[in-house]
Amino acid sequence: MPHDSSAQLPPKAPQSRLEAALRHYGERAVFSPFFAERIERRINTELAANHGKHVLSPMDALAQELVWMFRRFAIIGMSVAVLLAGYNVYANSDISLDAVFGLPDEMHGLSAESVLMLD
Amino acid sequence: MYINNNILHCKHLYNKLSDNDLITAVLRGETQAFAAIVRRYERSIAATIIGMLGRSEDVEEIGQQVFVKFYNALPTFRGDAAVKTYLTRIAINLSLNELKRRKRRFSLFRPIEDAVELRSDHADAQSESTGDQELIEQALKRLPTGMREVVVLRLVNGYSTEETATMLNIPEGTVLSRLSLARKQLQILLKPHFGDDYAS
Numbered sequence: 001m002p003h004d005s006s007a008q009l010p011p012k013a014p015q016s017r018l019e020a021a022l023r024h025y026g027e028r029a030v031f032s033p034f035f036a037e038r039i040e041r042r043i044n045t046e047l048a049a050n051h052g053k054h055v056l057s058p059m060d061a062l063a064q065e066l067v068w069m070f071r072r073f074a075i076i077g078m079s080v081a082v083l084l085a086g087y088n089v090y091a092n093s094d095i096s097l098d099a100v101f102g103l104p105d106e107m108h109g110l111s112a113e114s115v116l117m118l119d
Numbered sequence: 120m121y122i123n124n125n126i127l128h129c130k131h132l133y134n135k136l137s138d139n140d141l142i143t144a145v146l147r148g149e150t151q152a153f154a155a156i157v158r159r160y161e162r163s164i165a166a167t168i169i170g171m172l173g174r175s176e177d178v179e180e181i182g183q184q185v186f187v188k189f190y191n192a193l194p195t196f197r198g199d200a201a202v203k204t205y206l207t208r209i210a211i212n213l214s215l216n217e218l219k220r221r222k223r224r225f226s227l228f229r230p231i232e233d234a235v236e237l238r239s240d241h242a243d244a245q246s247e248s249t250g251d252q253e254l255i256e257q258a259l260k261r262l263p264t265g266m267r268e269v270v271v272l273r274l275v276n277g278y279s280t281e282e283t284a285t286m287l288n289i290p291e292g293t294v295l296s297r298l299s300l301a302r303k304q305l306q307i308l309l310k311p312h313f314g315d316d317y318a319s
Contacts, residue, residue: 018305019274021313025255026275029162029169031182036157039186040150046187047150 134158138202145193157186160203163276164210170271171214173256181217185210200285207276207286211268218264251313258308266301269294 085100092099133141133155144152164185168178188209189202196205259267259275272283273294280298284291 018302018309021251021255021309022270022274023277025252026166026170026271026277028252029166029174029275031161031165031179035161035179035182036154039157039183040154042183042187043150043153043190 139198142193142196153190156202160206163203164206166276167207167210167271168214170259170275171211171267172217173260177217181213184213204282204286207272211287215264254309254312258305261308262301262304266297266304269297270301270305273298
């Protein structure tokens with residue numbers, strides 16, 4: 001059904017009537033009221049959430065620090081132990097546990113196998 | 120009452136500040152200054168998003184995302200482009216992402232939707248203006264994305280050809296050619312409803 005929109009739009013040259021209608025459409029395109037306040041609240045909530053992530057209790061901070069230290073030193077320690085065990089195997093030309101741990105052949109009748117009850 | 124007056128006074132002061140001063144205030148931690156930036160540009164951002172997507176439930180969320188993205192980018196904002204340009208670029212990009220998402224979701228139903236003629240659900244005399252708005256919205260939706268973004272910035276928002284070209288990062292000649300094609304297409308789409316007045 002054709003509309004006569006001349007009541008809403010100012011009389012303009014035909015070419016600009018389309019532009020006027022589109023401009024009018026743009027003027028009526030708005031967010032619901034208190035949009036800025038909602039954004040402000042959203043940002044404040046996000047800031048508070050991010051702030052909360054960084055503030056830890058002293059015990060939590062200590063635990064986190066210990067975990068971090070463990071990870072760092074455990075990896076280095078394990079690497080050194082593997083290297084030393086490999087060196088022992090290579091130096092003794094033997095793959096027994098005694099050789100791996102670098103124990104002497106006679107240790108008061110005890111060997112790593114006997115201690116670990118492998119015999 | 121004293122506090123309310125203070126807030127009003129503060130808002131009034133923020134409204135007088137330039138964009139750069141407001142950004143400096145926001146970086147100092149004054150989120151109310153950011154609210155002033157939002158109030159300054161919310162209308163043009165709403166027109167951009169609604170022009171691109173039509174009125175839908177997603178519009179408010181995308182509008183919020185535009186400003187939150189801008190807020191998060193403020194520490195690295197160098198001011199090479201005007202705030203308005205920067206915000207509009209974000210709004211266009213987020214709208215295009217949303218259009219892609221909708222296309223993926225509704226691709227099966229698209230041929231049926233396209234086959235439907237432009238029609239308004241508010242054709243009665245009391246809501247004639249609302250009906251016109253709906254027809255224009257539907258006509259905009261029929262335009263290809265490249266043309267639609269030019270029409271939204273140049274004709275709906277009223278930016279100059281130069282500003283539109285800067286915001287879309289395309290040559291001014293491309294803006295003009297897309298605009299010319301879009302005008303013709305809009306006139307064809309709207310002529311049956313608005314008569315020859317719109318179709319010259």
